[in-house]
Amino acid sequence: MAIKSQVLADFIAEWTKVQMPPTVVDHEYWTVYFDRSLMKKGVGTGLVFGSLLGVRMRYMVHLHFPSSNNLAEYEALINGLRIAIELGIRRLDVRGDSQLVVDQVMKESSCHDAKMATYYREVLQLEDKFDGLKLNHIPRRLNKAADA
Template sequence: MVVTSFPLGEVVQNQDATGRIVKWALKLMGLGISYAPQTAIKCQVLADFMAEWTETQMPPAVVDKDYWTMYFDGSLMKKGASMGLVFVSPLGVRMKYMIRIHFPASKNVAEYEALINGLCMAIELGIRWLDIRDDSQLVIDQVMKESSCHNTKIVVYC
């Protein structure tokens, strides 16, 4: 299947085509190729990508038999926000979670919601030692008290 935003299928399958297009159409005709229009990428796809490729994108965690690692990320959408959480056990087992926020939120609010929900889940899972990773340096600095917070909505999270 060829996914494209161009009318490639119409051009190749056009019987009025001439020249090189006809040669290509004859060669491709027997291969069973179908053409589909390109659609919009949903935020869920981006969150799934983040969960699937976290291991290759993030620096490796310190290997310790007692520590779990939690990766979190918030995502802003038109109708609310979502967050992705990945827990990696000391034995390397990965648990992936997606949570949808059903209220208007900024990117930073989504990041904080992801962190707080991740910590609650870690408590429910009985995790005692947790290494937490995120791609938002602002959130990390505010949580570690290395940066001040001036937004009244974010102060509550800090």
Template sequence: MVVDQEYWTMYFDGSLMKKGASIGLVFVSPLEVCMRYMVRLHFPSSNNVAEYEALINGLRIAIELGIRRLDIRGNSQLIVNQVMKESSYHNAKMATYCQEVRWLEDRFDNLELNHIPRRLNKAAGALAKAAFDRELVPMGVFASDQHKPSVHYKGPERADDGPSDLAPGADQPTAPSYLEVMELEEEPAIETDPLDDWKTLYLDYLLRDTPPMDKKEAQRLARRTKSFVLVEGELYK
């Protein structure tokens, strides 16, 4: 049952700490009612995996709630860029996570994914960091434990799944014994090859009314172009 035809807002954040990985989610309804979730991840993880788990868990919760229009906001530029096809994947594991997000996208009428500064995502970040605290779960927060990854990935389980956009000096964890040390590098550069330029898909659709051949990809593009506008041939969000 659809609970509302207006946009809900979802804030997501994943965190890797000494005690383990966890995620925080905050949903805000059109009537400004907040719903908060925290999930403890009990499997080998990394900061990027935790961010993807937060996004996927949030999408699944939204589907269960009957939400059909969702404005998603997170402070992981890397994950947002990968999902929006503005950045390439570092390895197959990240590609598998991104594909799961794309599959869940099709369950919504309208869905937007936007990057926001960390300072505007404090509520979700605080929930993620508090998940492993020994204190009681705060009133009104739904807490749970997840013992398996959200995706089935066939490959070596290791913590290094690519560059992370974790701020230098912020929550740099000492990795548990079952994880390799996560190396923090700069984010991968956005593809510059015109054939792979993500803007080309939008421009072809808006200027030449040329959608992708794949039906699902065409539907996804039609939803996303609503967030863009053309000004003198330049694409703006």
């Protein structure tokens, strides 16, 4: 009698595993730090991606056109979002030291410059491609920690 009961329990346990839908695993948030960088021959943007598992990836994008600091910050942000999409990252915690760019994207300040408004609209289009997107301002001295 005890053996028959155990066989029945084992059958139910195995059958239940097959019949239950797979457990949905919440994707982790990757972190990306973005910043513009001045170089001897122009302006570039720097990006550092990091995952909870310790994976780190660094990217540098050289801008082949004259750019203000704020436009270069937007270029860094947009390129970071595009790279994340290409990598298949669906949840992203974006951190940058440009208070103006973060405030504009978070709708805490408005865009009065036509070029900045174009960049802003591009960010809005890209953010729809993520399941989760956070944008945070970090002071410049803290952003240097991403370089380490």
